[in-house]
Amino acid sequence: MSAPLLRPLVCARCGAALEGGARARVFVCRPCGVASYGADPSQAVPLHYVAPSKEFGPPDLYAPFWRVEGEFRWSAEDPSKARTYERMAPLGPLFFPAFTSPKTAYCDDITLRFARRPEALVLVQGDAPLLDGGRDPRVLGELSRLAWLAYLDRLADVTDVAGTFDVRALRYVGVPFCRRENHFLDAVLGIQVPDIYFDL
């Protein structure tokens, strides 16, 4: 049986109205603390926030990211490459923007920098409003695999290196950003992004 084309924007668990703007594809149920792509209750994932660092001041907005935890496996025929990869520091959870951004080159940078500092990204509960989420989480497995391969490529060329990524846990996370004069700053690591990063 095919999935229903029209879904009511109410939570299937508690009946509360789902939160999301006109262009949102990810909807949030505040009472249950979950988010679901396409308002599909079978795809609901926990909603969290990253605790902002005090050094940047109070955040001006929270941008939604998909936080992917999983296991990356690689195999390399070349023993010298294998030795190099074995020595590398593992990446933490990967944060991929769930919002649509006109300047996404910065997103890849944030993904890697967040993944290298997992201890700085403490998850907490929250209720701050989020920007609309629009990115499809079905591609996150492949994106994670490519993010890992890009990380390996920095150490040694990935020609003939095979990699697989198994998604273990997925969360919808609000990341705090502070507005500055003509740019934004993430309120965790202080990574600077231009103001057109967000399709506000």
Place this chain on the structure above:
Amino acid sequence: MTRPRALSCPLCAGAVPPPSSTRRLECPFCGRALYYDGEDFTPTLVIPPRMGEAEHRKACAALLKHPLVPSGLSGSATLLRRQRSYLPFYLLTGKRGGVLAVGKERLVTKMPGIDISAESAGSAGGARTVIRSRSEVQVEEDSRVVVGDFRYAYSAAALEDRDFGDTSLKDVVKEHLGEARPTTLDELAADGEVVDADLPLERIVERGVAAGTGTKGELKVLELEASVVYVPVHTFSFRYGRQTFSVTLEELNGTWLGGQMPFRGDWAHLLSIPLVAMLGLVAGNVLGFAFKIGPREWSAAGLFGNAALMAALLLGLAMALGLQAAWLLLRTPLAVKLTPAGARVERAGEAPKNPFAPANALVKFLLENAMKKRLGQEDAP
């Protein structure tokens, strides 16, 4: 492009019209918020016009003062019609990624040395070959992990019947994309003509987005979202003399996209006066030179034997051609063609029949005969 069919509300079973601008909609019966989850949905967006009445007037006033159009155009032209049109563009956004096989090129220089090969050892005197230093490019295997977003704008309608292309508009769409907002076709139709998005989206995706993948390695489209963005343009039609002209303005940057304007004929007249005067001067000199030559030299052999006379004849021919050019300049209908790059003068209709054609034919006949005669004399023993 397929459109969603009529739907029914999952809460009250009432008929719900298919979504047009966003996936989010409201049941007209129970008023509950609903979300359309079908794959066949293409959001409709519009980039609202940034120009109003005052800006239109300003743009038109500047155009009517253009140096190539008649000076009194603003006073004598009559505006017949003005219309806003919304032109559709497909906006394709998404993510593309993969591992690209890229060769890494290295310049390798072989150092000079002495080669004692069998051939050189066996040569006379046992001479040894000295190898000079040599550089060559070696390609090594290398891969690059590529993850990136793409954003393409393609015209969603064939614009052949309009006198402007979509190239400059694509850039305008990209530039003003941040201003796009959801809309409905009914809303647009209330404001102007809505041009149908009649080019199939599947073909655009196949030729545009997918064509750029899979060239080297495993680069593939991971995510693709299509929407139709409508861009406002304004067409002004006016009468000048007995002719009707129309020009089109895009209403985001205020650039004239295309159209025709009357060309100021006085420029052609002014240009032809010095042209004819100069030709008259040349003609006078040529005739004066011809009269200085004795009658005996007017034979064919004398004609071609005298290089100076030959040059004068050629000059006379050029003069005749110049006269014809001046005449055509006066009589050919010319118009000013507007393009996003600027205005240029071009032919607006068929050039009139050349009245000098019989004279041209006579000159051609005489020249051919003279040449034949000359060649016949040279070939004779």
